[in-house]
Amino acid sequence: MAKSRAQKEKLLSNYEEILSRAKSIILSDFAGLKTKPLFQLRDKLFEKNLKCEVVKNRILNLALKKEKLAIPEEILDKQLLLTYSYDDEIEPAKLTFEFSRENNKLQILGGISEKSFVEAEKIKVLAQLPGRDELLARLTSVINAPRAKFIYALKYNQIMLINILRTKLN
Numbered sequence: 001m002a003k004s005r006a007q008k009e010k011l012l013s014n015y016e017e018i019l020s021r022a023k024s025i026i027l028s029d030f031a032g033l034k035t036k037p038l039f040q041l042r043d044k045l046f047e048k049n050l051k052c053e054v055v056k057n058r059i060l061n062l063a064l065k066k067e068k069l070a071i072p073e074e075i076l077d078k079q080l081l082l083t084y085s086y087d088d089e090i091e092p093a094k095l096t097f098e099f100s101r102e103n104n105k106l107q108i109l110g111g112i113s114e115k116s117f118v119e120a121e122k123i124k125v126l127a128q129l130p131g132r133d134e135l136l137a138r139l140t141s142v143i144n145a146p147r148a149k150f151i152y153a154l155k156y157n158q159i160m161l162i163n164i165l166r167t168k169l170n
Helices: 005-021 035-047 057-066 073-077 091-102 120-128 132-169
Strands: 024-029 051-054 080-085 107-113 116-119
Touching (some): 005 057, 024 091, 035 091, 057 073, 080 091, 091 107, 091 120, 116 120
Antiparallel strands (some): 024 080, 024 107, 051 080, 107 116
């Protein structure tokens, strides 16, 4: 069903808000993807406080021009799904990449980060990097490792000393 002018203007302002406020936007082609997997992706994104939206390409193109963003024209010829976050730069790429590995119908075409277009290969590399929480956990374990080894060494030496004294006493 055709959209009225007011509906299109509302979509345009929504797309402009997404393009201006989102920290990262992942552009994906979802042609051939069934409804059930698409809703599964939306549910996964919702759990992580991320959003996705199927877009009208002509209206998105107008919003891109207003925001002075350029993306390759061949991307705008496909059925586009925007995955984005207002808080996290990496999480939309991670979840979209994981989902695209499970469902071959979803293809990452690229993304927008820091007001510039990023190719699909770079998005995939970014998606494979460890997240903030994982990096903090690794850092914590690296910081704690020497202390834990030192405590173990002290405990082990005390046990060895007790064993030596027992053998001497016997």
